[in-house]
Amino acid sequence: MSEKTLQNQNIQAAEVKQKLQGSLIIERGKTEKFDDLPEKSIALDGYVQGPGFDLEKSRFSFDHHDRVNRMITRATCQQILDALLLGFDPAEHNVYVNDIDGDTVLSVWLLRHPEKATDPKVRMLVESVGGVDSHGPAYTSLDPKLAETFFKGVMQPEGFSRKNKQYAQIDLNELLEKCIKNLDDFMEGKFEYKPEEDKRSFELYKEGSGWVMAQSNDFVFDLLYKVGHTKAVAFQQQSDGSYAYTIAKKSELVNNFSVGPASKEGTILYELNKIEPGWGGGSTIGGAPRNPDGSRSRLAPEEVFGIIEEVITR
Structure with missing residues (x-):
């Protein structure tokens, strides 16, 4: 041939x-x-x-x-x-x-x-x-x-x-x-992975009524859960000034922290989505908008904290 x-x-x-x-x-x-x-x-x-x-x-x-x-x-x-x-x-x-x-x-x-x-x-x-x-x-x-x-x-x-x-x-x-x-x-058995020392950390920004808001450059919900925080919000400020937020609870079995979905009235994501369209997720985890230009939420942490606190203390 x-x-x-x-x-x-x-x-x-x-x-x-x-x-x-x-x-x-x-x-x-x-x-x-x-x-x-x-x-x-x-x-x-x-x-x-x-x-x-x-x-x-x-x-x-x-x-x-x-x-x-x-x-x-x-x-x-x-x-x-x-x-x-x-x-x-x-x-x-x-x-x-x-x-x-x-x-x-x-x-x-x-x-x-x-x-x-x-x-x-x-x-x-x-x-x-x-x-x-x-x-x-x-x-x-x-x-x-x-x-x-x-x-x-x-x-x-x-x-x-x-x-x-x-x-x-x-x-x-x-x-x-x-x-x-x-x-x-x-x-194909050709990939090598060597575990590295876990250097992730978080800083508690503010504590709400049974939940916490933390700041970190990493995904740290496993760390938050390990120290007893079953309801949390983690955020990171982006280089463009916007904020990447993740809102989560340990499981569906955790009460008094209705994460989502955004389509369901009375949830955290529903209230945030009314103010800033694009928030989305499910009943246990969700987050800020993912805009086509790469930016995330324009809401400051203090604003997001206030909205969430109002939802769960009604």
Whole structure:
């Protein structure tokens, strides 16, 4: 076989693969109504607020944030795995994402490799990652070492960009592909991860009625939970002056701290969303708007504290 013929075959194979995969569309911070999705669409992890299926037009939203009970709703990557195991065919569907995190990266990888859904290693990874993504750092992962390798190793480019306040301006397509490459290497046994000393910390900004507000450049809810704070808000000021807020409670079983969703009257996210559109999340965790320009909330910590305190003391 000539070199030219081989090259042509490789090009044709790549074209077929691209056709099977459809397009990946990343729109930072965008949310869309399910009814406005075009045919042959797969919306992931909050691009559409809440899950939804339309078999007639082949439109699907895999989400575990809005209009769900977080206690009994699986992470997006787990939903994707279950769908693939039950016969879902993602071929020729466009995939829509509005943020890059472990759940979306693993979901996109699964959609690109549906034939891997039955692989025991893949299933163990999805269950280990999905459990933590669904229930937060208070949840004991099925395989803690595997989950740590994924979140701190495979997802290191994403974690680094957030810690160093670069995420707001970084190219999300490039970021996703870096994480996907790490995941490919991990699945092929070529990825090395060496645990590092945990140097994360937080500073208590203010204490409310049974909850705390903390400042940190890291995700620190596991640390907050370990020292007894089951209801908390953590924030970080961005380089553009806006604030990244995360509001969370340890689980659905924690009372008197109605995080969300933003569509439900009386919740924290509902009240914040009335003042500043874009706040979103579920019943146990949510956060500030993710604007297309990379900025987050323009509300100062004192304002957010006051709004939350008013909600929970009514």
